[in-house]
Every structure is written in C-alpha cells, then in structure tokens.
Amino acid sequence: MFFLQSTAPSPTIVLILGTLCMFILVGGIIIFMLLHQRKVEGHNKQIEQMEADHQKILLNASIRLQEEERQRLAADLHDDAGPLLATARLYLNENLINQDKAALLQSILQTRQIIDETIMLVRNISHNLMPPTLKNFGLESAVTDLFQKISGSGVVNASSRFHDYQERMNEERELIVFRVVQELINNILKHSKSSFIHLTQNLQDEKFFIRIHHDGRGILQADFDRLNKSYDGLGLKNISSRMRIMQGQISFERDISQTYFKVTLELPKTDPNAMQKAKKQLS
Amino acid sequence: MNYFEIPNSSRKYFQTAYTTFEYLFFTYILFKNIKNRKIKPYIVILSFLFIVFQAIYVQLGTIIKLDTIPIGIETILIVFYIIVFLSELAKNMETSIFRNYCFWISIGILIYLCGSFFFYILIDSLSREEVLAFGKMTYIVEIIKNVLFGISLIIFSKAGFKKEVHEEIRPAPYLDIT
Numbered sequence: 001m002f003f004l005q006s007t008a009p010s011p012t013i014v015l016i017l018g019t020l021c022m023f024i025l026v027g028g029i030i031i032f033m034l035l036h037q038r039k040v041e042g043h044n045k046q047i048e049q050m051e052a053d054h055q056k057i058l059l060n061a062s063i064r065l066q067e068e069e070r071q072r073l074a075a076d077l078h079d080d081a082g083p084l085l086a087t088a089r090l091y092l093n094e095n096l097i098n099q100d101k102a103a104l105l106q107s108i109l110q111t112r113q114i115i116d117e118t119i120m121l122v123r124n125i126s127h128n129l130m131p132p133t134l135k136n137f138g139l140e141s142a143v144t145d146l147f148q149k150i151s152g153s154g155v156v157n158a159s160s161r162f163h164d165y166q167e168r169m170n171e172e173r174e175l176i177v178f179r180v181v182q183e184l185i186n187n188i189l190k191h192s193k194s195s196f197i198h199l200t201q202n203l204q205d206e207k208f209f210i211r212i213h214h215d216g217r218g219i220l221q222a223d224f225d226r227l228n229k230s231y232d233g234l235g236l237k238n239i240s241s242r243m244r245i246m247q248g249q250i251s252f253e254r255d256i257s258q259t260y261f262k263v264t265l266e267l268p269k270t271d272p273n274a275m276q277k278a279k280k281q282l283s
Numbered sequence: 284m285n286y287f288e289i290p291n292s293s294r295k296y297f298q299t300a301y302t303t304f305e306y307l308f309f310t311y312i313l314f315k316n317i318k319n320r321k322i323k324p325y326i327v328i329l330s331f332l333f334i335v336f337q338a339i340y341v342q343l344g345t346i347i348k349l350d351t352i353p354i355g356i357e358t359i360l361i362v363f364y365i366i367v368f369l370s371e372l373a374k375n376m377e378t379s380i381f382r383n384y385c386f387w388i389s390i391g392i393l394i395y396l397c398g399s400f401f402f403y404i405l406i407d408s409l410s411r412e413e414v415l416a417f418g419k420m421t422y423i424v425e426i427i428k429n430v431l432f433g434i435s436l437i438i439f440s441k442a443g444f445k446k447e448v449h450e451e452i453r454p455a456p457y458l459d460i461t
Binding site for chain 1: 366369372373379380381386390393394397398400401402405408409413417420
C-alpha cells in the first residue's frame with residue numbers, strides 16, 4: 001500500500017542518490033585495487049626473501065663443497081704423498097754412503113719405486129682436478145671415457161652419443177658441464193641401482209641439450225626443488241649453482257614411456273657470460 | 284562552430300556520433316589491454332550490436348536534450364569492460380598496477396562515466412536550472428579524468444613503445460635412447 005500511495009521520488013533525489021552510489025562503487029573498486037596492490041607488494045617481497053635465502057643456501061653449499069674438496073686434497077697429500085716422501089727420505093739418509101754397494105743399490109731402487117708411486121699419486125690428484133682427456137680432447141671424449149670406465153665395471157651398461165658436437169665449447173664451460181654430468185652419474189650409481197645409463201647430446205634452436213636416461217630409482221623435479229631448498233643434498237645444490245653460472249636449466253622427469261628417469265640439461269649454445277664481457281669491452 | 288548553433292534536427296546526429304566515437308575510443312583502449320582471449324570476442328560482438336543500435340536509434344529514436352539511452356548503454360558496457368580489465372590486472376601478481384598506464388585510464392573513465400551517468404540519463408527530466416547546477420559536477424569528473432589521463436600518458440611515455448615479445452613454445456628435440 002505504501003508504494004502505491006507514495007509518489008515517485010523527484011529526479012534530483014534520484015540523481016544525487018544514484019551518483020552517490022556510483023561514487024561508492026568507484027571508491028570500492030579503487031580501495032580494492034589499493035589493498036590488492038599492498039598484498040602484491042607483500043607477496044613480491046616474500047618471493048625476494050625466498051630467493052635471497054635460496055642464494056644463501058647455494059653459497060653455503062658451494063663454500064662447504066670447496067672446503068670438502070680442500071680437505072680431500074689435504075688428506076690425499078698428507079696421508080698418501082706425505083708418508084711416501086718420508087719413506088723415500090729415510091732411504092736417502094746420511095748412512096747411505098756408508099752402506100755396501102748391494103745395500104746401496106737396493107736403497108736407490110726402493111727410493112725410485114717410492115718416487116714413482118708418489119708421481120703416480122700426484123698425477124691422480126691432478127687428474128681428479130682437471131681430467132686430461134677433457135682438457136686435450138674435449139667434453140665428448142671425456143664423457144665417453146667416463147662411461148667406458150663405468151661400463152668396464154660390468155655392473156652398469158653405460159653409453160653416450162654426441163650428435164652435434166663438432167665445435168667445442170670453451171674450456172671453462174666444458175669443465176662445468178663435465179662436473180655436472182659427473183655428479184649426476186655419481187648420484188645415479190650411488191642411489192638408483194640402475195642397470196643402464198644412456199647420455200645423449202644434441203643442439204636445437206641455439207640450445208645445447210644433454211639428456212641422461214637410466215632405469216633405476218630416480219628423482220623428479222619436485223624432489224630436486226625440495227632438496228635444493230633444504231640443507232641436505234650438497235651435490236644437487238652444486239649442480240644448481242653450476243647451471244646458474246652457465247644460465248642453463250636442469251629438469252628431472254620420467255620419459256614419455258614412463259619407464260625411465262630422465263635428466264635434461266639445457267644450456268645456451270654460446271656462452272652468455274662471454275658475450276656480456278665482449279659487449280662491455282666493445283662499449 | 285558553437286554547439287547551440289547546430290539546428291535541432293541535426294543535433295541528434297552530432298550527439299550519436301559523439302557517443303559512438305567516445306564508446307569506440309574507450310573500448311579500443313580497454314580492448315588492447317585486456318589479455319583474456321575468451322572475453323575479446325564478446326567485446327567485439329557487443330560493440331557491433333551497440334553500433335547497430337546507434338544506427339537504428341539515430342533514425343527512429345527521439346532525442347529531447349541528449350541521447351540518454353545510448354549514453355546509459357555505453358556506460359554500462361564500458362564499466363563492464365573496466366571491471367574485466369581490473370580483475371585481470373588484479374590477477375597479475377608480478378608487477379605494480381600503478382606502473383600500468385591503462386590502470387590510470389580505466390580509473391579515469393570509471394570516475395567520468397559513473398559521475399555523469401545519472402545526470403545524463405535523467406537530463407530530460409531536469410529543469411534548466413538543475414541542468415546548469417548539476418552540469419558543473421560533470422566538469423569536476425571530467426577534470427579528474429583528464430588528470431588521470433595525463434598521468435597515464437607520462438607512464439606510457441616513460442615505459443616507451445616496447446612491444447611485448449611472446450616466447451614461442453619450442454618442441455623438444457629428438458632423442459634416441461637405443
């Protein structure tokens with residue numbers, strides 16, 4: 001009854017109230033956008049913080065790895081080369097000239113044998129630091145050599161094929177790629193219990209690909225990301241840092257047939273760091 | 284030429300052209316900045332229907348002071364496009380919305396359209412004094428719109444005329460595992 005009895009509101013009132021409602025709507029939209037923007041900024045800060053934490057973990061891992069490597073080197077030199085050289089010194093003591101000829105010859109031969117052993121040991125240490133095959137013949141030969149050694153054990157069937165590696169990368173990049181491959185193969189041998197490992201290399205669209213397939217127990221991308229963010233998995237963090245240096249990507253997945261585990265390394269064909277340096281020099 | 288010098292019979296063509304041009308201009312800016320490909324065809328269809336409506340309205344419709352119905356439809360459609368654009372912008376968590384020039388344009392259009400919406404659709408029912416009084420309100424919202432458009436121009440010129448580069452999804456290279 002009220003609505004029937006009441007007269008229609010005047011256009012002025014409708015205009016004022018309607019415009020007011022419209023401004024409330026606009027104000028609501030603007031406030032929502034402002035609040036949302038604050039949320040976005042908070043979210044971005046959180047991501048930056050996470051990234052910084054991740055960088056810190058990687059840096060710590062890298063330092064720890066360096067320290068471990070130094071300790072290993074120190075242990076090799078101290079425990080193996082040290083005693084050998086000390087023994088050689090013993091044979092070459094002052095009484096050597098007072099010995100009879102036969103004993104003297106015996107001492108010299110023993111000393112020579114010890115020095116040979118020391119040379120061999122130092123060579124092995126040096127080869128571990130920079131494999132000579134990699135330096136002299138390149139990544140393809142070094143990887144093939146590594147796989148032949150693994151196959152030689154008779155436990156794992158390891159093979160590799162390089163399809164597009166006519167032109168070698170620079171020495172520094174080859175060493176980084178080789179170290180990543182070495183670490184991956186080491187992990188596969190240690191944890192996967194696989195019976196075969198196959199590595200393939202090829203190029204596409206200015207990208208350098210290395211794929212490693214194995215039939216054992218492997219990890220997936222989620223596991224890699226988790227381990228990479230935790231304080232465990234030093235080797236994986238090291239892989240991550242190395243890939244970052246080369247501006248490359250690494251992915252862990254199952255192959256299409258869901259039978260094998262696949263690790264893919266994807267790198268720019270040309271060294272982006274070298275290109276940046278060259279650009280800086282030119283400018 | 285003064286607007287009031289235009290004869291009454293020709294005014295409706297002028298008003299229809301103005302509303303259509305304004306609609307197309309605002310819609311073009313928003314259309315370019317809306318990335319959702321599902322929405323874009325609807326914008327094209329709605330714009331086509333609006334133009335058809337305008338063509339019919341200019342022939343058959345009667346205009347007293349202003350073309351109130353096309354202005355009402357134009358406002359509703361553009362407010363809808365702005366809400367679509369802003370909701371799309373809100374989903375993008377990567378960059379600040381204040382750095383997006385279209386954010387300022389859309390807020391400017393929103394204030395301008397919402398501030399003048401009821402005035403334009405009720406203009407035929409208002410007296411001359413009321414039209415003069417409330418007409419000043421449209422000047423305020425228009426000034427705000429122009430200021431916001433100015434801000435957007437500064438942001439746009441600072442950002443440059445960079446074209447977005449869409450990375451192609453590359454197929455995985457061939458792989459042998461024999």
